[in-house]
Amino acid sequence: MEISAAGRLEVRITTADVGKRVSVRSLIEHGPPGEKFTDTVGVLTSWDHGVLRITRKDGESVRIAESALVAGKVVPSAPARRRGPAASYEELARVSARAWRPVESERLGEWELRAAKAFTRRANSVLPLGDPGVPLDEALTAVRGWYGARGLPAYVQTATGAQGTQELLRAELEARGWVREVTAELWVGPLAPVADQGGEPSDVVLSREADEAWLARYRRKGVSEVALRVLSGGPSVWFATVPGDDADVPAAIGRCVVDGRWAGFAAVEVDPARRRQGLATTVMAALARRALDEGASAAWLQVEEDNAGARALYAHMGFAAHHAYHHYRAPEGEGAP
CATH class of the missing domain: 3.40.1350 (Trna Endonuclease; Chain: A, domain 1)
Known part of the structure; x- marks a missing residue:
């Protein structure tokens, strides 16, 4: 918070700061006993009729009455990332x-x-x-x-x-x-640590095309010709398959798009009966090795907010949220x- 030379908290933002990233402290009208203030950091998206609206990193909006402000200041728009590849x-x-x-x-x-x-x-x-x-x-x-x-x-x-x-x-x-309707996050991480994990490459079959077996495991049923065009689109696309007990349905699948220094992972699906056996890690590792061979060094993926299992796996593999x-x-x- 902004503190004056006299040691008092000060509000140093105005309506002219709409569009900037700010940090504010405000009074809690009906808070728990002993808690008088709350801090909010995000982009000041409006300041109209005595009410501020601040959008936090996760996309949620907070409305704060101007009369409740105790302190406020403009802060850097992009705090330094602690880990993972730098990217805009x-x-x-x-x-x-x-x-x-x-x-x-x-x-x-x-x-x-x-x-x-x-x-x-x-x-x-x-x-x-x-x-x-x-x-x-x-x-x-x-x-x-x-x-x-x-x-x-x-x-x-x-x-x-x-x-x-x-x-x-x-x-x-x-x-x-x-x-x-939908909120998710894009996570990034270094590619080499992903390639160092998982089972042996021989456990995974890589292909340039999504065959019938791969599509049988894909969670979207009835994949159309248009869907196949989207799945196969991209600079350099690879599909991974781990064979299962049923010859027609793999135990696990995945997709990776290599684009310059980036490798993007998606469609990592595992047979529910084979979960917690490391198959998702094995699939991503095999795809990461191929992406490294093509010159990629960084990785990204998209994950929804409520997918706790996937988020835990990706964090363990070195990924971190970049933006929502x-x-x-x-x-x-x-x-x-």
Whole structure:
């Protein structure tokens, strides 16, 4: 907190600091006995009618009455990472987007509108990097029209928690009634430690194509031709399979997209009867070794907030959260932008 020369806490933020990362202390109106204050760190997304709105790293918004402020200051927008490869949000957003390429896309200024007949929101949402080239309401109207013409709901993917993420856009979407449906995190880590774990490479079969056996284990049933195009898209895609007792259904599978220095892991699925046997680690290790052979040195993956098992595994393998991302769906009704 900001402390004056006289030793008093001071509020050193104003409405001019909207869009900046701040740290504030505020009074708790109805808190536990003995607790008078609470601290909040995040991006100041609005300050209207005596109420501040701060978006935390995880994407949650906190509303604080101006009258409850005790102290506040602007803080660095991107605290130094303690471990893992250094990377900007924009770099990771573009790399992860290339790993889930849509079958159709169009530019709206610097935004990319992506569609793949509803297979995964990552390929059926707007990636809003930069300026759409028109006022926001006009851009959102165009987005709704573009997806509506394809019989798809309109989604915008936003991110929070790192330098260059879209807390302000997220707040604008919420103010217009757009609804957050999914929140997940993108984690990063060094690649070599992943390759050093797991079983022997001979336990895993690597292929450039997702065959019928791989698809039989994939959690999304009835994979369409469009889904196969998305799964197979990317700069250098590898599919891993661990054979199971049933010749037609593997014990475990995984997918990796190698893109320059990055290796992106996804679709790591294990037979429920074979879990806790190290198969997920074995699959990722085999894919990591291949990615190292292609020159990659860093790794990324996406994991949902409520997947405690996967989060524990990835943390053990050296991954850590870089930023959160959220998919916002357009509100119902013709009049909403």
